[in-house]
Amino acid sequence: MLRILFLIALFNFPVSVHAWWDSGHQLVCDVAELHLSETAKLKLQDLLGGERKFAEGCVWPDTIKRDRPETGPWHYINLPPDELEVTASYCPEESCIMKAFYEQLAVLKNTSAPTELRKEALMFVGHFVGDIHQPFHVGNAEDRGANGYRVIMPSGRNQGMHAVWDGYIYNHALDTLRDDFNRVFFESFYTQAESLIYDQNIYAWATESRKIAMSDSVGYKDQSIKKIDRQYLDAHKQIVIDRLALASARLTVLLNGVLSN
Numbered sequence: 001m002l003r004i005l006f007l008i009a010l011f012n013f014p015v016s017v018h019a020w021w022d023s024g025h026q027l028v029c030d031v032a033e034l035h036l037s038e039t040a041k042l043k044l045q046d047l048l049g050g051e052r053k054f055a056e057g058c059v060w061p062d063t064i065k066r067d068r069p070e071t072g073p074w075h076y077i078n079l080p081p082d083e084l085e086v087t088a089s090y091c092p093e094e095s096c097i098m099k100a101f102y103e104q105l106a107v108l109k110n111t112s113a114p115t116e117l118r119k120e121a122l123m124f125v126g127h128f129v130g131d132i133h134q135p136f137h138v139g140n141a142e143d144r145g146a147n148g149y150r151v152i153m154p155s156g157r158n159q160g161m162h163a164v165w166d167g168y169i170y171n172h173a174l175d176t177l178r179d180d181f182n183r184v185f186f187e188s189f190y191t192q193a194e195s196l197i198y199d200q201n202i203y204a205w206a207t208e209s210r211k212i213a214m215s216d217s218v219g220y221k222d223q224s225i226k227k228i229d230r231q232y233l234d235a236h237k238q239i240v241i242d243r244l245a246l247a248s249a250r251l252t253v254l255l256n257g258v259l260s261n
């Protein structure tokens with residue numbers, strides 16, 4: 001079954017229209033929606049009320065940070081520089097992505113909660129599953145998740161390392177793989193999806209991200225990399241594709257479980 005879907009997705013999925021990290025979120029949610037059971041798909045569309053596509057909804061939490069500043073800390077967690085394991089003890093009082101994820105998941109599961117709140121919860125959950133797979137949403141506090149770790153891009157532009165992993169590597173993957181992007185992405189998606197079980201342990205997902213952020217080649221641990229060249233983008237593009245694919249696969253399994261009855 002998965003292999004058949006692979007072929008359908010490969011030829012029909014418009015991945016190449018995406019650009020920038022908003023599109024990373026859209027990709028995760030589009031692919032998850034495509035793989036939902038019929039029951040889950042109907043429930044999802046019902047909750048959204050035909051107002052917007054799920055993929056658009058998954059970008060919405062980034063657009064409300066100014067109006068609802070209390071949601072700002074919901075998108076990440078920071079750790080001390082030498083820590084690799086994400087645990088609840090690192091979640092500050094004003095919240096973090098772990099706490100926000102479980103709170104929103106509880107609202108989504110609660111069928112007696114007001115529809116408007118459950119709709120928001122669906123969009124938050126879709127968004128957070130994407131965020132938690134981005135290594136620098138599990139960065140260090142002192143440089144605000146690598147936003148303060150500045151590097152020079154191939155264009156000469158001064159940029160935070162956070163943004164390199166938010167969008168530049170993804171865009172580089174799209175630019176260099178071109179027509180092959182769908183194949184590489186969905187190969188990763190189906191390979192990872194086959195071994196997944198219904199799982200809501202996002203501490204483990206965040207720990208994976210943390211270990212990537214702190215791995216030698218990424219350059220964050222000792223902030224040794226000052227310039228991002230083509231070689232750096234090439235060397236890390238498969239990691240970004242794999243994280244997006246895994247986020248999509250996990251979101252599919254999660255929503256199929258939550259929206260199954």
Ligand SMILES: [Zn+2]
Binds near residue numbers: 061062075127131
């Ligand atoms: Zn976010």
